[in-house]
Amino acid sequence: MLEDIDARxxxxxxxxxxxxxTDLAERVGLSVSAVHQRVRRLEQRGVIRGYAARIGGxxxxxxxxxxxxxxxxxxxxxxxxxxxxxxxxxxEACYSVAGVESYILKVRVPTPSALEALLAQIRAAANVSTRxxxxxxxxxxxxxxxxxxxx
Amino acid sequence: MLEDIDARxxxxxxxxxxxxxTDLAERVGLSVSAVHQRVRRLEQRGVIRGYAARIGGxxxxxxxxxxxxxxxxxxxxxxxxxxxxxxxxxxEACYSVAGVESYILKVRVPTPSALEALLAQIRAAANVSTRxxxxxxxxxxxxxxxxxxxx
DNA sequence: GGTGAAAAACATAGGGT
DNA sequence: ACCCTATGTTTTTCACC
Numbered sequence: 477m478l479e480d481i482d483a484r485x486x487x488x489x490x491x492x493x494x495x496x497x498t499d500l501a502e503r504v505g506l507s508v509s510a511v512h513q514r515v516r517r518l519e520q521r522g523v524i525r526g527y528a529a530r531i532g533g534x535x536x537x538x539x540x541x542x543x544x545x546x547x548x549x550x551x552x553x554x555x556x557x558x559x560x561x562x563x564x565x566x567x568e569a570c571y572s573v574a575g576v577e578s579y580i581l582k583v584r585v586p587t588p589s590a591l592e593a594l595l596a597q598i599r600a601a602a603n604v605s606t607r608x609x610x611x612x613x614x615x616x617x618x619x620x621x622x623x624x625x626x627x
Numbered sequence: 628m629l630e631d632i633d634a635r636x637x638x639x640x641x642x643x644x645x646x647x648x649t650d651l652a653e654r655v656g657l658s659v660s661a662v663h664q665r666v667r668r669l670e671q672r673g674v675i676r677g678y679a680a681r682i683g684g685x686x687x688x689x690x691x692x693x694x695x696x697x698x699x700x701x702x703x704x705x706x707x708x709x710x711x712x713x714x715x716x717x718x719e720a721c722y723s724v725a726g727v728e729s730y731i732l733k734v735r736v737p738t739p740s741a742l743e744a745l746l747a748q749i750r751a752a753a754n755v756s757t758r759x760x761x762x763x764x765x766x767x768x769x770x771x772x773x774x775x776x777x778x
Numbered sequence: 779g780g781t782g783a784a785a786a787a788c789a790t791a792g793g794g795t
Numbered sequence: 796a797c798c799c800t801a802t803g804t805t806t807t808t809c810a811c812c
Contacts, residue, residue, distance in 0.1 A: 510780055571763075611725075649789085
């Protein structure tokens with residue numbers, strides 16, 4: 477599926493998303509145009525889904541992170557919770573999970589009272605009960621996965 | 628703290644980490660060099676912590692994501708759990724949380740049995756008990772936070 | 779798949795307002 | 796803080812292997 481040089485390219489870009497093709501080419505030992513072509517293919521195949529700047533939460537006034545677990549109140553309701561919640565931009569991620577609860581959300585807000593308001597919006601928008609776990613600190617986050625070759 | 632144009636630059640780069648300075652300059656209505664200077668300052672201030680390619684888990688043979696909650700077995704033990712776990716590369720994130728449990732980890736593995744092995748490693752390395760919630764699907768993830776100005 | 783070369787676009791530094 | 800200009804680098808395409 478994923479060949480060795482492609483894996484190395486993906487790892488490099490996961491660690492440094494703005495790395496130039498020229499640098500990449502040197503590191504993996506190919507010409508610039510070959511690397512360029514491979515990167516485009518990786519993007520098409522969905523191995524690389526996009527590029528993002530990692531933003532420091534505290535520096536932009538969103539120091540409070542929390543995980544919010546959702547339990548549907550009406551078990552017979554339609555299963556479109558994600559779409560009911562996606563418009564809330566403070567919700568950074570939404571996972572459907574196997575467990576007592578149905579979804580886990582990751583949220584980022586400026587203050588405890590903003591969290592309170594957001595929880596009310598979530599409950600209202602999706603007809604769910606919530607259980608919230610506040611993040612105290614983040615020793616590490618967003619570590620790039622080890623892309624291994626499997627050709 | 629964070630001025631309007633800086634906020635827009637941060638938002639653009641959060642959404643498209645490989646956007647050129649030329650494009651950025653057009654979008655925010657400044658000269659290329661002014662934008663370049665601002666980006667450097669945002670990086671120095673920690674607003675922008677780095678750049679990363681977003682990698683598709685299924686496409687690289689890591690289709691199984693889970694959240695693992697940790698409870699210390701010896702409540703008197705030293706509080707260096709993150710450093711005991713950081714060497715396990717399947718652990719993508721580590722959060723210290725307020726709740727029944729002490730930490731939440733996000734992990735990505737190829738198979739259920741790799742998850743089993745990883746959990747054993749986590750328990751052995753940190754002397755903790757674990758509770759695992761398997762992710763079934765990910766409606767969305769890594770949405771860029773809304774960087775708001777607060778000058 | 780890969781290379782190499784040429785044109786266009788871009789990044790970067792310096793001096794001026 | 797910003798703009799402009801000049802220079803070197805990078806991206807991107809294309810013809811060829």
